[in-house]
Amino acid sequence: MNMVKKSFPLRKVYGLLEPGPVVLLTTAENKQPNIMTMSWHSMLEFEPPLIGCVISNRNYSFDLLQTTKDCVINIPTVEIAKKVVQCGNSTGATTNKFKKFGLTPIPAKHVSAPLIDECYANLECKVFDSNMVEKYSLFVFKVVKAWINPGANTPRTLHHLGYGRFMIAGETITIRSKMR
Amino acid sequence: MNMVKKSFPLRKVYGLLEPGPVVLLTTAENKQPNIMTMSWHSMLEFEPPLIGCVISNRNYSFDLLQTTKDCVINIPTVEIAKKVVQCGNSTGATTNKFKKFGLTPIPAKHVSAPLIDECYANLECKVFDSNMVEKYSLFVFKVVKAWINPGANTPRTLHHLGYGRFMIAGETITIRSKMR
Numbered sequence: 001m002n003m004v005k006k007s008f009p010l011r012k013v014y015g016l017l018e019p020g021p022v023v024l025l026t027t028a029e030n031k032q033p034n035i036m037t038m039s040w041h042s043m044l045e046f047e048p049p050l051i052g053c054v055i056s057n058r059n060y061s062f063d064l065l066q067t068t069k070d071c072v073i074n075i076p077t078v079e080i081a082k083k084v085v086q087c088g089n090s091t092g093a094t095t096n097k098f099k100k101f102g103l104t105p106i107p108a109k110h111v112s113a114p115l116i117d118e119c120y121a122n123l124e125c126k127v128f129d130s131n132m133v134e135k136y137s138l139f140v141f142k143v144v145k146a147w148i149n150p151g152a153n154t155p156r157t158l159h160h161l162g163y164g165r166f167m168i169a170g171e172t173i174t175i176r177s178k179m180r
Numbered sequence: 181m182n183m184v185k186k187s188f189p190l191r192k193v194y195g196l197l198e199p200g201p202v203v204l205l206t207t208a209e210n211k212q213p214n215i216m217t218m219s220w221h222s223m224l225e226f227e228p229p230l231i232g233c234v235i236s237n238r239n240y241s242f243d244l245l246q247t248t249k250d251c252v253i254n255i256p257t258v259e260i261a262k263k264v265v266q267c268g269n270s271t272g273a274t275t276n277k278f279k280k281f282g283l284t285p286i287p288a289k290h291v292s293a294p295l296i297d298e299c300y301a302n303l304e305c306k307v308f309d310s311n312m313v314e315k316y317s318l319f320v321f322k323v324v325k326a327w328i329n330p331g332a333n334t335p336r337t338l339h340h341l342g343y344g345r346f347m348i349a350g351e352t353i354t355i356r357s358k359m360r
Contacts, residue, residue: 012342018219019339019347020200037359039198042222044234044316052232052318054224078353085355132312136224136320138232159199159339159349162192164357167199169339170350173258175265177344179217 005106005115005122005147013049013146016075016121017041019169021157022084024074025053026105026113027064033105033114035097036061037088039160041073046180049143050128056137060092065139069127070111073141074119078156078168083118085164110144120152185286185295185302185327193229193326196255196301197221199349201337202264204254205233206285206293207244213285213294215277216241217268219340221253226360229323230308236317240272245319249307250291253321254299258336258348263298265344290324300332 017023025036040054051073055062065071076084083101090097098105098114105114108124115122125141132138159167197203205216220234231253235242245251256264263281270277278285278294285294288304295302305321312318339347 015340015342018200019341020198040223042232042234043220044318050316052222052316054222081353081355085357085359089358136230136232138224140316156350157347160195161199161352162195163354163360165352165354167337167352168350170336170348172341172345172347173261174343174345175261177265178269179265180343 004150006150008121008146008148010049010143010146011047013123013143014043014046016123017043017051019157020159021075021169022160022166024076024084024087024116024119025055025061026072026074026116027061027068028113029064029067032096033098034061034064034092035087035103035116036092037084044140049123051125051141051143053139053141054137055139065127068112070113071125071141072108072111072113072115073123073125074116075121075155075157076116076119078158080118081158081166084158108145115147120149120155122147184330186330188301188326188328190229190323190326191227193303193323194223194226196303197223197231199337200339201255201349202340202346204256204264204267204296204299205235205241206252206254206296207241207248208293209244209247212276213278214241214244214272215267215283215296216272217264224320229303231305231321231323233319233321234317235319245307248292250293251305251321252288252291252293252295253303253305254296255301255335255337256296256299258338260298261338261346264338288325295327300329300335302327
């Protein structure tokens with residue numbers, strides 16, 4: 001794949017993460033990138049988009065994050081489901097996951113971590129608040145730039161149910177609502 | 181509906197919330213119950229299950245929570261999608277949402293807030309940590325008891341995409357994984 005990403009408005013970012021997709025978090029130090037599979041995240045604010053993410057200090061990404069203070073949240077779809085699991089089952093301490101699993105890093109605009117080209121959406125993030133890291137492994141990220149693949153209207157995102165079982169995004173419905 | 185709920189193991193609760201369903205949060209003060217629609221939540225710990233939930237002080241539920249320190253997180257499915265939106269579009273300050281939208285409260289075992297019978301899963305919660313409420317409107321709840329409808333194998337949960345548009349849980353796949 002070699003998608004041409006287009007810019008995505010920050011005010012709409014919440015709609016990408018609210019439905020709870022599994023995401024791939026990328027980090028990089030000295031141009032050595034890493035990838036971590038993650039499901040424990042929540043929007044905390046609409047705009048600028050703030051996202052709370054649980055990242056344990058047992059993960060290699062934890063140390064990279066503490067050093068570089070930035071990352072990219074990449075949203076994969078079912079087409080690369082196997083790679084998503086492989087990224088979750090290996091450690092960046094001994095594996096270059098981009099090379100090993102055939103994923104393509106693209107330079108980000110504002111952060112040191114790369115985008116994953118094979119993901120339909122990518123959120124460049126900076127660490128905004130580390131105060132809850134010690135107690136809950138909870139980082140608060142601020143999205144500084146968002147990207148999306150043109151034509152990604154109904155992405156078949158993955159939603160983890162435990163032990164490698166995933167729900168795949170199904171049909172969409174619209175119900176008249178006053179809520180954002 | 182009048183489902184007979186069965187007990188659900190606390191260690192498995194994360195699998196209900198990781199996929200990111202819209203939930204209905206119930207609270208109650210002086211036997212006056214309320215319902216709030218919510219999508220901003222994340223697991224914070226497996227067991228005992230800790231859940232971070234964003235609840236703005238503009239919501240009527242915010243005051244009830246501060247008083248009673250407990251709630252129930254109810255997980256609805258597409259069958260009651262319209263009621264989910266109606267709960268989100270009205271306020272408990274002036275509306276008894278159970279009566280108005282035809283939902284059935286069932287007494288909980290350990291908390292003052294009621295379960296919603298029409299939801300396939302119900303998590304009785306106590307406020308565990310309020311330290312992040314002022315800065316992020318983020319409550320940390322501890323699940324003290326969980327219930328599920330027998331036979332709820334592939335619940336068609338709702339996943340909000342913004343402005344009343346919802347993705348409905350689709351098919352499931354399993355990929356061999358070492359991850360919990």
